[in-house]
Every structure is written in C-alpha cells, then in structure tokens.
Amino acid sequence: MRAIYHFGEYELDTSRHQLRRAGAAVHVEPRALDLLCHLVKHRDRMVPKNELFDEVWGDRFVSEAALTTALRTARRAVGDTGSKQQMIRTVHRRGYQFVGPTTVSRAESAVDPVPEPETTVGPTPGRERQVIQFCTAADGTAIAYATVGTGRPLLKAANWMTHLDLEWVTPVWSHWLSGLARDRQLIRYDERGCGLSDWAAPSYTFADWVDDLDTVVRATGLDRFPLLGVSQGGAVAVAYAVRRPERVSRLILAGAYARGRRVRAGTAADREAAALDLSLARVGWLHQDPAFLRVFASQFLPDGTPEEWQEFIGFQRQTTSPENGVRFLEEFARIDVSDIAHLVRCPTLIIHSRDDARVPVSQARELAALIPDSRLVLLESRNHLLTATEPAWDEFLLHIDDFLRG
Structure with a gap:
C-alpha cells in the first residue's frame, strides 16, 4: 500500500x-x-x-x-x-x-504494472513534440533548427556540442531542454559542422556563426526576442545583439566569455599553455584518444561521475567529426568580442559557475564590466554545463525565469 x-x-x-x-x-x-x-x-x-x-x-x-x-x-x-x-x-x-x-x-502498490508515460503540465514538451526544419545560409550550408513548446519565444544561439534530436536522450542536455522550454517556446539550432546541420561547410569562422544565427532568425520569422548564449555561443549572441539591437530584447549569457584562450593569454606562460592545450586537443580529437576524451569531459563536468563522462564522450562523438572538432577548438581560441561588447543595448543577465573548470569566472566578470546594462550571478558549482541533480541548476532556471519576466 x-x-x-x-x-x-x-x-x-x-x-x-x-x-x-x-x-x-x-x-x-x-x-x-x-x-x-x-x-x-x-x-x-x-x-x-x-x-x-x-x-x-x-x-x-x-x-x-x-x-x-x-x-x-x-x-x-x-x-x-x-x-x-x-x-x-x-x-x-x-x-x-x-x-x-x-x-x-x-x-494497492507502489509499483505500476505498466509504466505511465511521462507528462507535464503546460509546455514542458518532449522529443516527440519537437519540430525540426532546415534553412540555408548564404554560402549554401544547411542549418537545422528546432522549435518546441508554446508561449513567448526564447532563442538559444548554437554552441558546441549539440544535436537537436539526440539532446533529448542524453543527461548532458535533456534537463536543459525541458527546463528552458517550460512555459515558453524554445528555438535552437545546430551550428554548421555539428549535429543535424551540414558537417561539410565552406568555412567555420566566428563570422559564419553570427550569420547563421541571423539566417535562423529570418527563417523562424522572429521579430523581437530574448537570446540565450551558452559557452562560446555567448560571444555569438553578443555579436548578434550588437548587429541587430532592434531584434534582441534581453540577453542571457551562461558560462560565456568575451575572449578565447589564445586572445586572453596575457603572459608568455599563458600563451604557451594555450598553445599546448590546443595541440593536445588536436591530437586527442583527431585520434579519438580515450584518455584525452575523459579529461576533456571532466573539464565540462568536473563533478560528474565516470558514467556521466562516458555519456558525454559518447554524445560528443555523435555530434561532429574529429576534423570538425579540431576546427571548432581552433576558432574558439580566437574569439574576441571585447571591443564590441560595450555596444550591447539590452538588459543582460550573466550567469556563471563560480568555480567553472572550463571557462574561468574572470571571463564572466569581464563581460559584466563591458556590457553596460548587465548583472552578474555566480552559482555554487564547478561544472561548465550544469547537471540536473546539483542545486545550482534550480537556481539557474529561477534566475532566467525572473529575468525574462522582468
């Protein structure tokens, strides 16, 4: 009973x-x-x-x-x-x-003979309710985008590693989708070279990523909307908000940075460390070295379990090719929006794990200092991608909900 x-x-x-x-x-x-x-x-x-x-x-x-x-x-x-x-x-x-x-x-029993399907009140939809479509960038690259949920829109700029379909079944991203799509329409897309978008593209530059975001906005018919940027997607979101200030009503930057590791390397030791990190990444990604991939996973999820790291590794292998993985990492290191961030005109929420092992918290402070109408929230976590079971995840969603209502 x-x-x-x-x-x-x-x-x-x-x-x-x-x-x-x-x-x-x-x-x-x-x-x-x-x-x-x-x-x-x-x-x-x-x-x-x-x-x-x-x-x-x-x-x-x-x-x-x-x-x-x-x-x-x-x-x-x-x-x-x-x-x-x-x-x-x-x-x-x-x-x-x-x-x-x-x-x-x-x-009668605490165990159901036939499991009930998981449902939720309001728009906390699942994989089966997602609509995936494609649009074409100016250079002919096919970009996959997805909409899920109902209500006011929230557009998430692409970041690596994503896969519009497989994200629903991986603990890396599934709670992000259900949480962000609750009580709103979530629009997101796979960047070129990744997920369901074309893996073979003419180029993979930061300018391409900003153009692709603009392409998705036009394809979805969005007029004015809040924009979320996670990790390197934060810099893309900043650049787009500067390019299209009439479009972006509010900006949310999570685990983001204004300058890639090579750009922000201020000393000879920093530059050597950045170069070594990239060299190891090239070798590790191209050869899919298991030891490197575990270390790479632990940088995103330092508090993750070995099982979660294996899930992360399996997911990243399905998101892109080793060659594209290297291209992404090289371009990430060159990112620099520090000279335009002050031109962002919309209210901005910057959320960052206090002990982020992948992107240091100093990058969040730099963004908060550069963007005029911004506020910084630091969460008690070491994870670059927040997990569903840590207290910081609930806080993350509450801060976003409050900010979008505000």
Missing part, C-alpha cells in the same frame, strides 16, 4: 515521486520535489532546516541559498508564495511546516 496526499487541486504520490494538479502531472525540479515530499509526509510538525539538508542533499554541503531556492520552487509548484504561505509556512530561524489541509488515500 502506498499513500497519496491530496490538498486542494493537488495530489502528491511520494512513492512514485509525482505531483499532479487536476489529474495532470506537474513538472518539479528533483530537489524541490524531495523537499515537498518530506514536508508533506511530516506535516504534523515543524521540520528543522538541518533535517531538510540531510534528507534532500545528504552529506553534500550546500549553502542556505540552495534550500531557499528549492523551497521557492516547491511553493511555486503548489501555487504558494513566500508572502502567502498557505501551503508551506516558515518558522522563523527554525524550519518549515506544510500547513495545507491534507487528506490521505491508499493505493
């Missing part, structure tokens, strides 16, 4: 780890759902903060801000807020208590 908790329009099945509203599943980030389940099961008492830390995060150290973020997400999932506190009440300096009027029903 398993318990199902009913409060208002909601029902919470703690065994299945599922929240429903009026019969339809509600998407809740995992940490926030863990917190909600624990509060509902122990609704007869105030739950101390330390207990929540232990139950939700185990022996992993997280900041008070992580608990606050998870609590905020849990409240929002059940239609509550910190000011109303109709469902979750704060006991000042001590903890929290679930106070929503609750009834409990019983079901």
Whole structure:
C-alpha cells in the first residue's frame, strides 16, 4: 500500500515521486520535489532546516541559498508564495511546516504494472513534440533548427556540442531542454559542422556563426526576442545583439566569455599553455584518444561521475567529426568580442559557475564590466554545463525565469 496526499487541486504520490494538479502531472525540479515530499509526509510538525539538508542533499554541503531556492520552487509548484504561505509556512530561524489541509488515500502498490508515460503540465514538451526544419545560409550550408513548446519565444544561439534530436536522450542536455522550454517556446539550432546541420561547410569562422544565427532568425520569422548564449555561443549572441539591437530584447549569457584562450593569454606562460592545450586537443580529437576524451569531459563536468563522462564522450562523438572538432577548438581560441561588447543595448543577465573548470569566472566578470546594462550571478558549482541533480541548476532556471519576466 502506498499513500497519496491530496490538498486542494493537488495530489502528491511520494512513492512514485509525482505531483499532479487536476489529474495532470506537474513538472518539479528533483530537489524541490524531495523537499515537498518530506514536508508533506511530516506535516504534523515543524521540520528543522538541518533535517531538510540531510534528507534532500545528504552529506553534500550546500549553502542556505540552495534550500531557499528549492523551497521557492516547491511553493511555486503548489501555487504558494513566500508572502502567502498557505501551503508551506516558515518558522522563523527554525524550519518549515506544510500547513495545507491534507487528506490521505491508499493505493494497492507502489509499483505500476505498466509504466505511465511521462507528462507535464503546460509546455514542458518532449522529443516527440519537437519540430525540426532546415534553412540555408548564404554560402549554401544547411542549418537545422528546432522549435518546441508554446508561449513567448526564447532563442538559444548554437554552441558546441549539440544535436537537436539526440539532446533529448542524453543527461548532458535533456534537463536543459525541458527546463528552458517550460512555459515558453524554445528555438535552437545546430551550428554548421555539428549535429543535424551540414558537417561539410565552406568555412567555420566566428563570422559564419553570427550569420547563421541571423539566417535562423529570418527563417523562424522572429521579430523581437530574448537570446540565450551558452559557452562560446555567448560571444555569438553578443555579436548578434550588437548587429541587430532592434531584434534582441534581453540577453542571457551562461558560462560565456568575451575572449578565447589564445586572445586572453596575457603572459608568455599563458600563451604557451594555450598553445599546448590546443595541440593536445588536436591530437586527442583527431585520434579519438580515450584518455584525452575523459579529461576533456571532466573539464565540462568536473563533478560528474565516470558514467556521466562516458555519456558525454559518447554524445560528443555523435555530434561532429574529429576534423570538425579540431576546427571548432581552433576558432574558439580566437574569439574576441571585447571591443564590441560595450555596444550591447539590452538588459543582460550573466550567469556563471563560480568555480567553472572550463571557462574561468574572470571571463564572466569581464563581460559584466563591458556590457553596460548587465548583472552578474555566480552559482555554487564547478561544472561548465550544469547537471540536473546539483542545486545550482534550480537556481539557474529561477534566475532566467525572473529575468525574462522582468
């Protein structure tokens, strides 16, 4: 027998780890759902903060801000807020208590004989609801782009490594898609030489990447929209926002940088390190050396497990050819938008992992200093690509939601 908790329009099945509203599943980030389940099961008492830390995060150290973020997400999932506190009440300096009027029903088994399809309330669509189309750049290169979800648009500039179809089934990107497409229409595309776009293109320059973004905007018929740039896609987004200020309403830069490693190398030692890094990458990518690929994966996901690194390696092998991988890395090292970033005219949110092992946090500070109407948010993480299970992921989505609403 398993318990199902009913409060208002909601029902919470703690065994299945599922929240429903009026019969339809509600998407809740995992940490926030863990917190909600624990509060509902122990609704007869105030739950101390330390207990929540232990139950939700185990022996992993997280900041008070992580608990606050998870609590905020849990409240929002059940239609509550910190000011109303109709469902979750704060006991000042001590903890929290679930106070929503609750009834409990019983079901026969905690295990379904036939698994239910995963669904969510609103536009948190899956792979099967995605529409993939193609447009053609001026030099004849075919660029694949995809739209998913409904609502106001969010355009994500291409970055490496992506694959519009396979992203849905890899833990590297799947949570990014479902999170970013929630309550909005997400438009994204594979850059030339990568994913479903043409792997054989006349050139692979930074200027080509900015042109390709412009091509996708024209193909989708977007007029004015917020633009997200991740990693080197951030520099592409900056250049496009400067080129088309009438198009970009808001700019979000995540794990981004204004200058590639070769450009920002200020000393002889830095230049030697940048050259060595690129030389190792050439050899590693061209020969698909397993040792190099593991190190490369660990730079993106330093807190990842060996299994996650293997998933990352398998995914990167499907996104592009070894030759193109080398071309990308060479061009990334030459990126420089530091001389035009001050021309960005829209509000800009810069989000960066405080201990990013791939792109140092100094690059985020540089972008924040260059772009006039910008604000910087640092997340407690070492990962260049945030994972679904770390507290920083929930914070990342909340900051984006707040910024786009603002």
